[in-house]
Amino acid sequence: MTDNAVPGQFTLVLHSHLPWLANHGRWPVGEEWLYQSWAASYLPVVEVLRTLAAEGRSHLLSLGITPVLAAQLDDPHCLAGMHHWLGNWQLRADEAAMAGNVALGRHEHRLAAAALTEFELRWRHGAAPVWRELVDAQTIELLGGPLAHPFQPLLDPRLREFQLREGLADARQRWGHTPTGIWAPECGYTPGMEVGYAAAGVTHFMVDGPALRGDSSLGRPVRDTDVVAFGRDLQVSYRVWSPKSGYPGQAQYRDFHHYDHATGLKPARVTGKTVAGPDKAPYDPELAAAAVVRDVDDFVRTVRDRLVAESERIGRPALVVAAFDTELFGHWWHEGPQWLAQVLRALPEAGVTVGTLADARERGFVGEPVQLTDSSWGSGKDWRVWAGDQVRDLVELNDEVVRLALDTLDKMRAGATSALRDPVADQLLREAILTVSSDWAFMVSKDSAAGYARERAHQHAHAVREIAAAVGAGQVAKARQLAAGWYAADGFFPGLDARRLPSADPTGTLDRGPQGPAADGPAYEGHA
Numbered sequence: 001m002t003d004n005a006v007p008g009q010f011t012l013v014l015h016s017h018l019p020w021l022a023n024h025g026r027w028p029v030g031e032e033w034l035y036q037s038w039a040a041s042y043l044p045v046v047e048v049l050r051t052l053a054a055e056g057r058s059h060l061l062s063l064g065i066t067p068v069l070a071a072q073l074d075d076p077h078c079l080a081g082m083h084h085w086l087g088n089w090q091l092r093a094d095e096a097a098m099a100g101n102v103a104l105g106r107h108e109h110r111l112a113a114a115a116l117t118e119f120e121l122r123w124r125h126g127a128a129p130v131w132r133e134l135v136d137a138q139t140i141e142l143l144g145g146p147l148a149h150p151f152q153p154l155l156d157p158r159l160r161e162f163q164l165r166e167g168l169a170d171a172r173q174r175w176g177h178t179p180t181g182i183w184a185p186e187c188g189y190t191p192g193m194e195v196g197y198a199a200a201g202v203t204h205f206m207v208d209g210p211a212l213r214g215d216s217s218l219g220r221p222v223r224d225t226d227v228v229a230f231g232r233d234l235q236v237s238y239r240v241w242s243p244k245s246g247y248p249g250q251a252q253y254r255d256f257h258h259y260d261h262a263t264g265l266k267p268a269r270v271t272g273k274t275v276a277g278p279d280k281a282p283y284d285p286e287l288a289a290a291a292v293v294r295d296v297d298d299f300v301r302t303v304r305d306r307l308v309a310e311s312e313r314i315g316r317p318a319l320v321v322a323a324f325d326t327e328l329f330g331h332w333w334h335e336g337p338q339w340l341a342q343v344l345r346a347l348p349e350a351g352v353t354v355g356t357l358a359d360a361r362e363r364g365f366v367g368e369p370v371q372l373t374d375s376s377w378g379s380g381k382d383w384r385v386w387a388g389d390q391v392r393d394l395v396e397l398n399d400e401v402v403r404l405a406l407d408t409l410d411k412m413r414a415g416a417t418s419a420l421r422d423p424v425a426d427q428l429l430r431e432a433i434l435t436v437s438s439d440w441a442f443m444v445s446k447d448s449a450a451g452y453a454r455e456r457a458h459q460h461a462h463a464v465r466e467i468a469a470a471v472g473a474g475q476v477a478k479a480r481q482l483a484a485g486w487y488a489a490d491g492f493f494p495g496l497d498a499r500r501l502p503s504a505d506p507t508g509t510l511d512r513g514p515q516g517p518a519a520d521g522p523a524y525e526g527h528a
Helices: 032-053 067-073 078-099 102-125 128-136 157-175 195-199 235-240 284-314 336-349 357-362 387-412 421-435 438-445 450-470 474-487 516-520
Strands: 009-016 060-064 141-143 206-209 228-232 317-325
Touching: 009 032, 009 357, 009 450, 032 067, 032 078, 032 102, 032 128, 032 336, 060 067, 067 141, 067 157, 078 102, 128 141, 128 157, 128 228, 141 157, 141 357, 141 450, 157 195, 157 387, 157 421, 195 336, 206 357, 206 438, 228 317, 228 357, 228 387, 235 284, 235 317, 284 317, 387 421, 387 438, 387 450, 421 450, 421 474, 438 516, 450 474
Parallel strands: 009 060, 009 317, 060 141, 206 228
Antiparallel strands: none
């Protein structure tokens, strides 16, 4: 405790997620999105955390990694693609230098060479050991989540439970740790979900600040459970990134949107929000580095002031939680990893206690229970992004596909003559899970690659329909052939076992069916 110590605790939460992109296009949307995020965010953020851990620092932040992203970072196809992408990045940097933009070429070549070296040294055979090292060292708290990032409030309870339990089991198989905290996809919540969390062993989860009526100064037990909801402090979080402003929009930082089309590199700094791309000033790493120092100081001052004010307001030490997508740091905001490293050093020096969500819970930063209601962290803090008029067709598609998949799986289960796994049932369930990914509705509502999103949703829905049709017609050989074909593209979670899907009994309660090894996590054979 330093002389300038302030009361309470600050917690940084990062949410790492991308939808399943492997084998589904490359550019402008597809695997390129994965490789850009991997190179610009995951590699440098891990390097920041490793460096800070080597300095003897621990309990730095809570890091959510969705199972569907983790699967891609361990997938042999994606690993080979990433290795190729990093080499190509270095070549593109050399092309920029030869074309006359020497400063840009040198900057990008240095980054690409360092990333390629780091990838070959630590990541080449999968990301699981990289994350596990940070978890084992208590550098981070790992947050888990449902398998493929569904918007849980709109999901059939059987599929909701299955995705959550299997997602937690997948984390245990990859990292040797079963997360007790989760990042609820899109911070989506509806009453009753806390009961499912408690049953799955989840002790705490994230919501957006307005879900706690704007008072996120303490975690809150939800309704009649001991499951704690932690809220994002918008006053602090929006200082970094908000729908309208934040540090990445400052003039000195690299501009995300303007490309050199010959090389795909980003040659300009923001310069001004109303300045057209071709008129922007060239990127200057030294100017950007000075801006990082300035914005670190501003953030530390903001956190200190907020902790003091909130502690005085509630009459006890308060909690401040700032939460962001991991991809902000590096991918969207080029200098984000530099800022992150400096902030995590500067906060303790300024007298701020830094800890994880689990630390906050254990240290008693928990208030009175809250009657949490429907909420999300999307526009309006309600469900409009995933259930509004713009995506009404996707909501109806999801309902149809889930009903068809579950009905078909129930009939297959009732008529089964063997207790062995059925690859047809497994793939049917995989495709249904992919159909209901929250990403597709989000991309449509935000008009971000909306065409790609609709195509993906309908493609997975088509897979469910044609497999279910073959099963319904008793065409066993055709169903197996179709399932094998779709598995070639959508073979994530090779240990996914449809026998563990809860079945609805006549009383309307969930019968979890044969659990087998799922009690300690499923036998996820076939992971890279």
